[in-house]
Amino acid sequence: MTTLPDGCHGIDIGxxxxxxxxxxAAMCEVHRERVATPGQDIVAFSQAIHTLVRNADAALGARAPVGIGLPGITDTFTGRQLSTNVxxxxxxxxxxxxxxxxxRPLVIGNDCQCFxxxxxxxxxADGLPTMFGAILGTGAGGGYCADGKLMRGLNGIAGEWGHWSLPAALLARHALPLIDCPCGKVGxxxxYVSGPGMSALHRHFGGDAAEPIALAARANAGDVLAARTLAVHLDLLGxxxxNIVLAFxxxxxxxxxxxxxxxxxxxxxxxxxxxxxxRGVQAPAILPPRFGDAGGARGAALLLRQQLDTIPHP
Incomplete structure (x- = not known):
């Protein structure tokens, strides 16, 4: 991996x-700052990024390159950002x-891939030949890595498992409807498997819109409806x-x-x-994250280091 003598910055935008x-240069953290996202105003958004990087340059003592993780995907042909929550x-x-x-030198990647x-x-998954990072939050996304490097694919979207459609037979097994997705597809x-998806399952079965942590607690306490929701969610997620195992x-x-x-x-x-x-295919280990929700910026910095040699310098 490329060495950056003066270090680098990673930005996680949500x-x-x-x-x-x-x-x-050794990827040891020296500075961290967080601000609210000015999600509606592009001028305020740009100024927030500029101020954060200026402060980070001062803390690092160098004008450093930047890696950025963004939600959504980038249109390969136009370079325009799609499906972003900003x-x-x-x-x-x-x-x-x-x-x-x-x-300055800049690399932008998908936030799930940065994770x-x-x-x-x-x-x-450090040291493993391959791994898949599967985000289960407001949506579902992810990324695939081999030998510690991100594999992005032709369109840069490798790992977008959240927009694979669930089969009709599986939905019918649990008497679930086909649900429209903002991406334009259905099912x-x-x-179904994201946080809001689990809550939607509970509502569909006649419950309220409780959050997943509350549903898990209810199921542990013997709530039959919450236990059903978790069981169906587990089957869909499984x-x-x-399919990720079969693909990657x-x-x-x-x-x-x-x-x-x-x-x-x-x-x-x-x-x-x-x-x-x-039959004969073994499920891989399923692991909790080491860095949790603090890993997005680190992943963006790692992506920068991985791609530095291809960055056009202004």
Missing amino acids: GTKIEIVSFD PALNGRQAHRLLQHTLE ALCEAAGGA CTER HALA DPHAIVLGGGLSNLPHLYERLPEAVQRHLL
Whole structure:
């Protein structure tokens, strides 16, 4: 991996917060700052990024290159940002905008892929030949890494498992409807297995809109409806992760996002995955993240280091 003598900055941009972390040449953290995301105002958004990087330069003592993790995907042909939960960026050429704002070497990647890279290089899957990082939060996304490096694919979207469709037979087994997805498809996996997806399942079965942590607590206390919700969610998620095994055959799957804090997933998910696999195929280890929700900025910095040799210098 490329050495940056003066260090680098990683930025994790989300719908509610922007966090920057500065690292020295050995990838030791030297500075961290977080602000609320000005999600509607592009001028305020650009100024927030500029101020964060200026402060980080001062803390690092150098004008350093930047890696940025963004939600959504970038259109390969136009460079415009799609499906972002930062409305100010939606439809804009994010790389060109931020390059103009920061005037330095810059790499932008998907935030879920940055999570995967963080956990592959020094994280829960460190040292494994391959891994898949599966985010289970407001949505479902992820990334695939081999030998500690992110594999992005032709369109840069490798790992977008949240928009694989669940089969009609599986939905019929649990008497579930086809649900429209903002991406334009129907029956997308993330509409059922994400945090809001689990809450939607509970409502569908006649319950309230409780959050997943509350549902897990109720199930542990003997609530039959909450237990049913968790069982169905586990079956759907097991099927989805089994497809990841068939597609990528990773040595481990590391969970991220809010649902990664649910202990029952690590206890019961391996068996749920195994039920949907071919005979003779072994489910990989399913691991909690080492860096949790603090890994996005680190992953963005690692992506920068991975791609530094291909960055055009202004």
